[in-house]
Amino acid sequence: MENKTKKVAFLGLCTAVTLILAYVEAILPPLWSAVPGIKMGLPNIMILFLLYRFSFKEAAAVSLVRLLAVALLFGNIMTLAYSVAGAGLSLGIMVLLKKTDRFSMVGVSITGGIFHNLGQILVAMLVLETAEIGYYMIILTLTGTVAGILVGFAGFLVLKYLKKAKI
Amino acid sequence: MRKELNQAAPQKRRRNDLLLLAGILLAVAVFALVYTLTRKEGGYAAVIQNGTETARYSLSEEQEIPIADGETVTNLLVIRDGKAYMAEATCPDQICVEHRPVSKAGETIVCLPHELVIKIVASEPDAPDMVV
Structure with a gap:
């Protein structure tokens, strides 16, 4: 983006979109009631898009503002710990995988989805001091993969059409 | 040269994606198997x-x-x-x-x-x- 003001405004808009996506996800009925807590990770569409459109910096900045805003609006310090661990680990691994240039956006997104779950489970294991919930990772890896595929395709389409629209 | 690279890369990436997916599914299958085989009826x-x-x-x-x-x-x-x-x-x-x-x-x-x-x-x- 050629001019700095325009970029800041655009990133602000992206932050708003991630918040809306987080809200939409929160009011949707649970996807699978047998295993609670499973989410699509819709806000990650924007984070993935930003990672490819700009760089790690922009994606991390929007992600951080989004996490703080969600914690202030709907959550508390405890939920912040979970989401920071999830989002941080997820973005970290996505940056690394993107750097290798060996995977498509979908592959990067799948790994991001799995590591998002991993971060949250690790915090849960620490908070609850119960290692057994680690077993959740088996099923969460599968759901994270499915979510990652869908998010990856969505991010790819956002990138493609915004590029076409010269934004 | 540049164009060639760009054309070859997506296919390679797709292959790597599929390998990644296969690896994940395999790991999940192994862990799930170990988990179901080792767990006992709880009292x-x-x-x-x-x-x-x-x-x-x-x-x-x-x-x-x-x-x-x-x-x-x-x-x-x-x-x-x-x-x-x-x-x-x-x-x-x-x-x-x-x-x-x-x-x-x-x-x-x-x-x-x-x-x-x-x-x-x-x-x-x-x-x-x-x-x-």
């Missing part, structure tokens, strides 16, 4: 609050157990047909209530807002295999 439901076990109830007795955090009752644990489930909770998300009934050793129901874990264990309190 007791342990109540763990803030990281310490506060009580343990037999799954062979039908019972309703109110669980209190300090003075206020926050959750209602029910044991029926050899399975334990959370019938009520005062938290807004109700994730523990939606969780399916558990009966196998190692299975858990987690209530994050109240820092409460219901864990199925094979043995009675103080039995040797409790220290896992």
Whole structure:
């Protein structure tokens, strides 16, 4: 983006979109009631898009503002710990995988989805001091993969059409 | 040269994506298999609050157990047909209530807002295999 003001405004808009996506996800009925807590990770569409459109910096900045805003609006310090661990680990691994240039956006997104779950489970294991919930990772890896595929395709389409629209 | 690279890369990436997917599915299958083969039928439901076990109830007795955090009752644990489930909770998300009934050793129901874990264990309190 050629001019700095325009970029800041655009990133602000992206932050708003991630918040809306987080809200939409929160009011949707649970996807699978047998295993609670499973989410699509819709806000990650924007984070993935930003990672490819700009760089790690922009994606991390929007992600951080989004996490703080969600914690202030709907959550508390405890939920912040979970989401920071999830989002941080997820973005970290996505940056690394993107750097290798060996995977498509979908592959990067799948790994991001799995590591998002991993971060949250690790915090849960620490908070609850119960290692057994680690077993959740088996099923969460599968759901994270499915979510990652869908998010990856969505991010790819956002990138493609915004590029076409010269934004 | 540049164009060639760009044309070759997507196919290679797609192949790597599929390899990644296959690896993930394989790892999940292996872990799931190990998990199902090693887990035992549980005999007791342990109540763990803030990281310490506060009580343990037999799954062979039908019972309703109110669980209190300090003075206020926050959750209602029910044991029926050899399975334990959370019938009520005062938290807004109700994730523990939606969780399916558990009966196998190692299975858990987690209530994050109240820092409460219901864990199925094979043995009675103080039995040797409790220290896992």
